[in-house]
Amino acid sequence: MTEKKSNPLTDLIFNVIVPSVVLMKLSGQDYLGPVNALVLALAFPVVLGGYELLKHKKFNFISLLGFISVLLTGGIGLLELDTQWLAIKEALIPGLIGLVVFGSTFTRYPIVTKMIFNDTVLNLDLIKEHLNKHDKQAEFNKCLTQSNYLFASTFAFSAVMNYVLATTIVTSPAGSEAFNEELGEMTLLSYPMIAIPSMLMMFGIFYYVWRSIRRMTHLEANQIFKMQ
Template identity: 55%
Template sequence: MSTQTTAKRPNAFLEIIFNIAIPSLILMKLSGDEYLGTVPALIVALLFPLGYGLSDFIRNKSMNFISLLGFLSTLLTGSIGLFELDVEWLAIKEAAIPAVIGLVVLISGFWGKPLIAKVMLNPLLFNLDLIYQTLENKNKTQAFKARIQWANHLLSSTFVFSAAMNYLLAKWIVVSPAGTTEFNEQLGEMTLLSYPVIAIPSMVMLIAIMFYVVRSSMKLTGLTLDQILNGKN
């Protein structure tokens, strides 16, 4: 049990600062020729999310699937700007990353190992031994698995929403050719807007799914919230 608790939890505030705020400000304010210039500003802006991801990898000695996709996303964004590719590729890339995650979540359910179970049914939060034993005693295990499968589909749909919104946001904001100052500024604006427009609604949907899982656990087991939650840790 000690090996799993040694990994440090990500700091949400630092993630926003290094992955969104600083890169956006650099792209929007320092891309002009009188400052860093188009290409140097893009490189410097991309160094922050790349550096944060690398430091997180060094701290935790592991890189999960989502972190890897985030790294690839940053790399692809830089490639589109540096090689001056058509901006349509940016919109495709923005949609592809969450779409891939959503597909993995969906497939995990058909494999019999729904990803949502790993994400939400955490032994540090829930008294899983009591929940599973009670479900077995009440012959409700299959009903619970069906609820988790449905929750997994809902989780996959949040990534579909994110993919669609990412594509529309990129098409709406980033209209200038790659390699220009305007492209950098628009890229920074898109990154900044992605948090309130996409991340917050996705988080609300995630909380709603979490509430559904907790309510399902309580309803099928007959246990109270205090009994379901793991108060020992």
């Protein structure tokens, strides 16, 4: 039985849209106030993350970093720390993931290989047979290594863009109404400016690997992929 994946629309609503609206619209003293609005906004991704963890009962390094990121954002706002710490935090999380992905290149199990080149999606036995048949296994291994470097670079892009976005938009003192509004704006803008470009880069990497498999094995798509 295939494990049910989280709904991207639900993730977008609870991790981006609702927290942003709460921060931007309810932070005034006439509504919840800066502190209560911040706590409420951060509660949505925390509760969703906790629910997903309990539901799937599976440890996920990326999800854990996301959970820590939310808690750090809350801590910076509630403790009224310098906003520079927010920019550092925004760059640190994707930066750490990128380092893990890059470091995995030098292990037996590069992360991009585990993500793409696995028997859940691909007919590995047939692909390996044809790679050996055409003497392309070594060349394909280089392709996977390059793909892992490219995958790590998407997180480097996210780290840089997160830092730029945070330093450009969030300039008001932490704990203030203006800080919350700017934090909400940053969260909204991070989706079209960072998340979507990063996803497009990842799709490009997957397409590159798939084209390489076709070129090196001379197999058709219906032979490469496991058809349900």
